[in-house]
Amino acid sequence: MQFHKTNTPMIREQIIEILAYWKESQKNLRSLQKIARERNETYRRKHNVNKNDPSYLLNNKETVQHKKDRIVRLITDDFPETLAQLLNLDKSEYLVKGSVGTGTISDIPWIAIYHKEITKTATKGYYPVFLFNDDCSGVYLTFLLGWTQYKNHFKNIQVARAQIIRATTLIKQELRPTDGFLTDKIDLKTRNTNLAKGYELGTICSKFYEVNSIPNEEVLRSDIIRMLSVYSEMRGLIGKDIFIQETSFNENHYQNTDELADKLPEFPIGPIPYKEAVSYKQKQQYPRSRRVNALAKSIAKYKCEYNQAHITFESGVSGNDFVEGHHLIPIEAQSQFENSLDVPENIISLCPNCHRAIHNATVTLRNEMIKHLYTIRIPLLEKRGLKVQLNDLQNLYQVG
Numbered sequence: 001m002q003f004h005k006t007n008t009p010m011i012r013e014q015i016i017e018i019l020a021y022w023k024e025s026q027k028n029l030r031s032l033q034k035i036a037r038e039r040n041e042t043y044r045r046k047h048n049v050n051k052n053d054p055s056y057l058l059n060n061k062e063t064v065q066h067k068k069d070r071i072v073r074l075i076t077d078d079f080p081e082t083l084a085q086l087l088n089l090d091k092s093e094y095l096v097k098g099s100v101g102t103g104t105i106s107d108i109p110w111i112a113i114y115h116k117e118i119t120k121t122a123t124k125g126y127y128p129v130f131l132f133n134d135d136c137s138g139v140y141l142t143f144l145l146g147w148t149q150y151k152n153h154f155k156n157i158q159v160a161r162a163q164i165i166r167a168t169t170l171i172k173q174e175l176r177p178t179d180g181f182l183t184d185k186i187d188l189k190t191r192n193t194n195l196a197k198g199y200e201l202g203t204i205c206s207k208f209y210e211v212n213s214i215p216n217e218e219v220l221r222s223d224i225i226r227m228l229s230v231y232s233e234m235r236g237l238i239g240k241d242i243f244i245q246e247t248s249f250n251e252n253h254y255q256n257t258d259e260l261a262d263k264l265p266e267f268p269i270g271p272i273p274y275k276e277a278v279s280y281k282q283k284q285q286y287p288r289s290r291r292v293n294a295l296a297k298s299i300a301k302y303k304c305e306y307n308q309a310h311i312t313f314e315s316g317v318s319g320n321d322f323v324e325g326h327h328l329i330p331i332e333a334q335s336q337f338e339n340s341l342d343v344p345e346n347i348i349s350l351c352p353n354c355h356r357a358i359h360n361a362t363v364t365l366r367n368e369m370i371k372h373l374y375t376i377r378i379p380l381l382e383k384r385g386l387k388v389q390l391n392d393l394q395n396l397y398q399v400g
Contacts, residue, residue, distance in 0.1 A: 079111050097112055108199065117240075118240065125145075128143050133187075143181075144204060146242075305348050323349045325349060354369070
């Protein structure tokens with residue numbers, strides 16, 4: 001990535017200025033907001049006006065103009081522009097935004113870099129962001145999942161927190177280690193236990209710069225570039241699957257679909273376009289949807305479709321028999337087909353023993369299983385525009 005040579009103020013200078021003067025600006029702005037709230041309350045009582053009255057909101061409500069404050073302008077305008085210029089960010093792909101809070105002044109001012117395919121707002125998606133500690137003891141460069149989307153989606157705060165912890169834990173296991181970035185929990189030094197805690201729980205990796213030890217410009221630039229590399233890897237890893245419900249990181253995660261049992265998708269009939277392969281751990285892989293896997297197992301009533309008499313154990317989460325989804329036409333063969341292989345008709349529900357057998361048993365047994373499953377599924381596969389001869393399927397399994 002090439003840098004512009006420019007007279008624009010440096011990142012380090014602006015970070016130091018924010019840390020030095022933000023608390024004073026925050027205090028002054030909150031004082032002005034308090035005065036404005038009291039005046040507005042007095043006006044509404046005197047004139048018997050509802051706080052949502054359009055005329056009052058347009059003509060009489062007193063508001064505090066945050067951007068009259070120099071440090072607010074630095075956070076919301078100057079620093080984002082500096083990042084965009086010095087990193088030579090393509091504005092058609094990236095958006096850099098800073099905030100001190102909408103309405104109420106925030107404990108934690110921030111400056112974020114959004115990839116527009118993923119998000120254009122701090123409340124959704126995932127992104128790298130500078131988070132300034134509430135006590136201005138330093139600033140974190142973090143990569144995180146937006147907390148508000150979890151809070152709004154799951155409604156219950158405790159459930160939302162559990163889900164974002166689950167998601168970040170899975171992602172941390174899959175992302176390549178990045179030298180200098182930690183995956184430990186961050187501490188924003190604030191008493192605001194909602195939004196700040198959401199930032200802390202949603203952090204995937206971070207680096208902390210202590211107020212008296214802000215590194216030089218080249219180190220900061222290098223760190224941000226490496227964080228953007230994490231962003232790129234993350235886009236390939238989960239795409240827009242913010243709640244980690246479609247994404248399959250590994251076989252164990254793909255098969256454990258109990259939490260999706262009450263969120264099964266409505267699947268259209270007929271052929272389905274396939275999703276392009278994504279880069280994952282330096283390999284090209286075709287995506288598998290955990291939701292489609294969950295739907296296929298539900299349709300099979302959680303029975304082994306090779307032999308329904310096979311006994312498996314009861315899932316400790318859902319209470320259903322534990323079965324695993326297996327693509328009859330292997331997903332690796334997607335490039336040979338015009339339509340998606342990741343459809344319920346191509347996913348066979350198997351007991352764990354049969355699933356291991358179809359991958360690892362003798363050629364004779366595997367061939368027997370494939371013939372049987374092919375016979376019961378070929379009419380359904382054809383309705384999805386998936387036409388395959390038995391001998392071609394046997395070749396894919398190397399049992400022909």
